[in-house]
Amino acid sequence: MARPNDDVLDAVAGGAYYAPHDVLGPHHDGDGWVIRARRPLARTVTAVLGDGTEAALRHVRSGIWEGEVAEQPSAYELVTTYDEGAEHRADDPYRHLPTCGEIDLHLVGEGRHEQLWHVLGANLHDFVGVSGVSFAVWAPNARAVRVVGDFNAWDGQGHAMRSLGSSGVWEIFVPGLGPGATYKYEILTQDGHWLQKADPMAKAAETPPATASVVAEASHTWSDSAWMTARSQRSPLDHPMSVYELHFGSWRPGLGYREAADQLIDYVTELGFTHVEFMPLAEHPFGGSWGYQVTGYYAPTSRFGSPDDLRYLIDRLHQAGIGVIMDWVPGHFPKDAFALARFDGRPLYEHPDPRRGEHKDWGTYIFDYGRTEVRNFLVANALYWFEEFHVDGLRVDAVASMLYLDYSRNDGEWEPNVHGGRENLEAISFLQEVNATAYKRYPGIAMIAEESTSYPGVTAPTSQGGLGFGFKWNMGWMNDSLVYISRDPMYRSYHEGELSFSFVYAFSENFVLPISHDEVVHGKGSLFGRMPGDHWQKLANMRAYLAYMWGHPGKHLLFMGQEFGQMSEWSESRSLDWWMLDQPAHRELADFVGALNRAYTAHAPLWSRDSDGGAFRRLGAPTWNPNVIAFARTDHHGNTVAVVCNFSGAPVYDYELELPESGTWTEVVNSDAKEYGGSGVGNLGAVHADEYRRARMVLPPLGVLWLSHRTAPEGSAAREG
Known part of the structure; x- marks a missing residue:
């Protein structure tokens, strides 16, 4: 192998070459082998082979050193000295073969890798006694990619990644790294600018406002096998589902995932709910978004602890007989420069056409559901939460915004599909794929759509052309019933249809009746505050409304605080008004919710044939x-x-x-x-x-x-x- 020309050596030295492994590391050269290394400012560089023999390297150009050895080296370390006398000894990242196999790359290219998180992102490996972290990232438009982090003083020139061809994946194995290392990718765009980006596949992240990704390794030992076995043998459709929705940060502020376990289990058990639903716990930069502006789809937010701490919480909930549903947000993502937006300098995760790629209402980008790698990223992400965190269901946010190309758009601001219609055919296909795949791999789970229109077949099987969800939020029931219950009882006789109309369509889908966080914010006040009359009448209306809701066909969901009649509007920035449980009338309301849940669970007519x-x-x-x-x-x-x-x-x-x-x-x-x-x-x-x-x-x-x-x-x- 001839020595690379000066331009290539200069690019390698600057960490800007697309194939650094073709230059650095061991290479066959005539009758022997040559080892090259990048060691700028070094005084000497020596390769110490596995058998203890040494080979001195000489400086070639721009901090690139090389030396000859007789046989192909199976392993070696580089010993480097500097003018101040310091000596540095390390394994060479560029002697290692790619950690992404051909089958993995083939599946990535086809968009069918159902365990994508094992291939991309930061994954720990142990190769014949050499432990370290493999980094792999999809950036097909990049000219070069390198890893920066606390392990290289945030200078990635010595950790340039190699391009793995047409897959668009870049990879490097860094020996000696372990859990806790912080990192980002530096990406050289087609127009010559370097971008620093968090890892889209990171399994952990720094606590905001810091934005680096963190190497993480799952070490939790699960103890919920009885729950998981039972779950796989039953259908949520024919079992009780009474859901307590909560925002983790304001439920009881100051608690982490582990610290919350005992308190949450005791409280939910006392109230008799069968499930908890967490508002999004994937990493997000702005707390005021409640988690709905996700930047780390594979990283549980570090605000409340490590990924293993979240596993511990879910494990404990399962052992207590409580199911776990998590909000999932595949409909849009924020424009933060450190995250997915224009990831490799061009639209990548987002659709390139702003008529399909931007949500003006939310100031966010929309995923390109027609691109195989993007679909794979999202489908695998849903599977990741089921596989790695044992969640029992995903509530999919803002499905209506995904289904329609003209969602919240004026004439001229959207482009029809190939048939001239308003449906987003790629998003529909994606939803069918994620639902079918999730139910195939994890029997007994629940995929739940927050879908606010009359789109047909949301919970119909994909084999029949439906979207394949297990449940759909009944927004029509929610709107009509809240309007009715807010009326003065004197006038309700004229509006009976606001309660009874839901019976007309109650069995057209598998419904969940939601009184969610959306109904107690943005000036709507609390559920208690909507009730007419004096304090006693408001509480009586609350009890009547909840008893009607629990008896109505469909599963049901109640947002935290409404179980004891919180009077103030919810805010993510402060705690619930727990002091109200010291007021006898509100303590009695909470007791009633507990009695309601226990009666509901004990009487199969209220849940066993919800959709019949x-x-x-x-x-x-x-x-x-x-x-x-x-x-x-x-x-x-x-x-x-x-x-x-x-x-x-x-x-x-x-x-x-x-x-x-x-x-x-x-x-x-x-x-x-x-x-x-x-x-x-x-x-x-x-x-x-x-x-x-x-x-x-x-x-x-x-x-x-x-x-x-x-x-x-x-x-x-x-x-x-």
């Missing part, structure tokens, strides 16, 4: 009262729960209602019970339906009753599914 219209019927005959909404739900065994809601401000006595079955109906929930702060109006624990199935009952003011009738033997409902 045949398990639901409206009740009303023979009496009609526009303030009363009544319906019944039945499980697979014929057990039935009737939900009877009186949203007027006065009790209704001697109310006659035709129930689905004759016999005794046990009152399992009464939102007006005195123990929860109500007035105590009720039916002494039960009502009786005659042979014609008619029952006379008392309906409490601003109250909801759950009446249970068992057909199957006691306990069969609990064994449902």
Whole structure:
């Protein structure tokens, strides 16, 4: 091998050559071998071979040294001395073969690598006793790429990466590095500028406002095998799902992932929720974005601890029988210069056409869903959270913004698809792919769409042309019911349709009923604040509304603070008003939510056939009262729960209602019970339906009753599914 020309040596010396491994390291040269190394300012450089023999290297040009050895060196170290007498001894990064295999690169190129995080990013390796970190990054438009970090004083000239051809991947193995090293990539753009970028595949990051990536290694030992095995054998559709949504930073400020475990488990268990849903925990630079402006899709935010600390929290939740859902944001990403935006100097992760590549409302970029490598990045990211963190579900943010090319755009600001329509065909295909792949690999998980339009088939299988989600947030129900419940009871009789219209489409998708963070911010106030009347009436309305919501077909979600009737609007910058639990009336509301969850979980008719219209019927005959909404739900065994809601401000006595079955109906929930702060109006624990199935009952003011009738033997409902 002839010595490279001076221009190549100068480029290698400056860390600006696309193939530094072709110059540095060991190379066959005539009858022997030559070792080259970059050691600027060195006085001497010596290669110490594995058998202890030494080969002196001589300076060639621009800090490049070379020396001859007789045989191909299997291993060696470079010993360098400097004028001040310091000696530096290190393994040579450029003697190592690529850590990305041909099959991996083939799958990357096809966009089908389902464990992409094992190939790209920073991964620890041990090669015959030599441990270190392989760095690999996709930057197809770059002229050169190098790694900078605390291990090289943020000077990457000595750690230039090699291009792995048409894959667009750049790679280097750095011996001697371990967990905790901070780093970024320096990328030479086509127009000659160097950019410093955080690793898109980093598994950890510095705590904001610092922006470097961090080498991380998972060392947590999981203890949730019983949970994971049971999860794989069941479907969330046919099991209880009562979700407590929380923003980690303001739930109880100051707690890290580990410190929160005991408190969160105790609280969620006391309230009876089956799942927690965390607002996004992927790394993000601005706390005020609540995590919805992600810069580190593979890195749990370091604000609350390490990735293993988050694993510990999820593990503990699983051991306590609590599922974990996490918000996931594949719809857009911020323009921060250190992150994904214009990653290698050109649009890469974002669509190059601003009509498809920018969200003007949010000041963010939109992913290029039609590019195979970008799709792979996102699909693998969803799988990463299931695989590496054992999450049980992903709630996919802002799906509507992904589905429509004209989302929040005026005429002339969007380009139709190839068929002339407004649907984003590439985004639709991506959503189908991520859902189908996630359900294939991880049975029992839940993919949940926050989708606010009437797009058909959100939860239909991909094999039938649907998007393939497991659930869809029912935004129509949320909007209509909140409008209704905010009305003065005096006028509700004119607006009965705002509550009953949801029954028309309740079984068109698999729905989650959400009262989420979006309903208690930006001037909307709290759920408590929307209720009409005095303090007692507001709490009564709260209990009635939640009992109606829990009884309605669909799973349900409640944002933190609403369980005890927080009166102030939520802010991410401060704690919940936990002092309110010291107020008896608000403590009673929290107790009611706990009782509601336990009754819900214990009665299979309320969850086992959520998406089956045949398990639901409206009740009303023979009496009609526009303030009363009544319906019944039945499980697979014929057990039935009737939900009877009186949203007027006065009790209704001697109310006659035709129930689905004759016999005794046990009152399992009464939102007006005195123990929860109500007035105590009720039916002494039960009502009786005659042979014609008619029952006379008392309906409490601003109250909801759950009446249970068992057909199957006691306990069969609990064994449902």
